[in-house]
Amino acid sequence: MARHDLTDWIIHFVHRRNPENDPLEFSYDFEDFEYIPHPDGFTYDGEPFVLTNKYEEDDYGLAPDDYAICVLQKILHDGYVRAGWSYRRGTPTIYGPKAAVCFTEMPLYGLIEYAKIRADENYTEQYGIAFLKDELFLAGARPVIYGLSGGHKEAKESDLFYGKGLRTLASECGIGLREQFRYVYTKLTSFKKIDWTHEREWRWADLEQSFDFPGMPIFAKNDKITFSKIIVIVKTTEEVERVIEQLKNLYHSKSTNHGREYNLKVIENTYVLSLDEVAKITKDPNLVKLDDLPLSSIPKIQKIKVTAETIEKIKIAIQQASEIFYNESEKFINEHGEKAPCGWSHVVTWESNTEITQALVDLGFANSYADGYYYINGLKSYPGQSIDVDEAGAKAAAEFLTKELGQKFSYHSRFD
Helix, strand or coil, X not given: CXXXXXXXXXXXXXXXXXXXXXXXXXXXXXXXXXXXXXXXXXXXXXCEECCCCHHHHHHHCCCCCCCHHHHHHXXXXXXXXXXXXXXXXXXXXXXXXXXXXXXXXXXXXXHHHHHHHHCCCCCCCCEEEEEEHHHHHHHCCEECEECCCCCCCXXXXXXXXXXXXXXXXXXXXXXXXXXXXXXXXXXXXXXXCECCHHHCEEEECCCCCCCCCCEXXXXXXXXXXXXXXXXXXECCHHXXXXXXXXXXXXXXXXXXXXXXXECHHHHHCEEEXXXXXXXXXXXXXXXXXXXXXXXXXXXXXXXXXXXXXXXXXXXXXXXXXXXXXXXXXXXXXXXXXXXXXXXXXXXEECCCCCHHHHHHHHCCCEEECCCCCEXXXXXCCCCCCEHHHHHHHXXXXXXXXXXXXXXXXXXXXXXX
């Protein structure tokens, strides 16, 4: 149907993190000084379960009020869009036993305009991840249900559905537990009107508890859901470059630092669209849809050709850097001894989308762990335990590689 308000793409909004609506932030027991495990979902018998790995969350280091671009990059790193309970002022708005991922069927121009109107970075911003509607439907996402044929009634203690989630509809409402995640409370009366129908919302939930992480996979390798292509939406051209660098790093890493494998084919087919650039692609940015934009005009990661000359240059440079690392470490320990705490220091680079980095990866001289760094292998340090001994060698080797290869290298240390 040739209606301009219809689109083949459905978008997941990404907004700034809001600690008031984040269960990991307000489920803290101040008497015992520890986090209370917050349920990521419930079985249909009402048993809560937790899939969130608190260690992984802390290890990534997202701030409680981090910006939307940082939240977006964490989603890409994790490889899945987190399902949640859509808290508003501390109250969940998702009904039933299954947390949900939320999307909008608004065309791109509608999303941009809506974000401007709401102007609240805690709920709506011009960042997102777009999926093809038919593929998202196949993955299990469905349009929401706005309101009920009868009245809104929540389950009380005597009800069959009571306690089967953080918040459930009464069984007499006619929506079973499997479909309650789709329900949106709607009240189209003049008194205390509640109307979210303009959001044209879709939702996804892990109805069969198919995944060992709390959300819908995008890059996370699995045998149930995959996408032929996705579009990541950011505001600026600089953020496009930032996300492309990250995607290349994820591609090289092949998995998170905690072992969750990536679907490399999906990463290869992830496009990154800057809203600043939309006006250059289309004649009418005020009515633009993702369907109108040729994918060939939107950046994605590219394969980098490595020349034989670069390969040989790197082999020689790594050998020389190894000698420098060892000699400088030996010199330091002879002059200063070992007085610092135990630890290690690695030569690193964080430039992922270059011929030099690609060659280092191809030759096995660099490993990455989806954290943005490439750790340089094959450098021999003087045997010692003090972290400052390793740092002396790593600093000198990094300075040499920076000068020799024309790319910035540094060093990254950690205590034992």
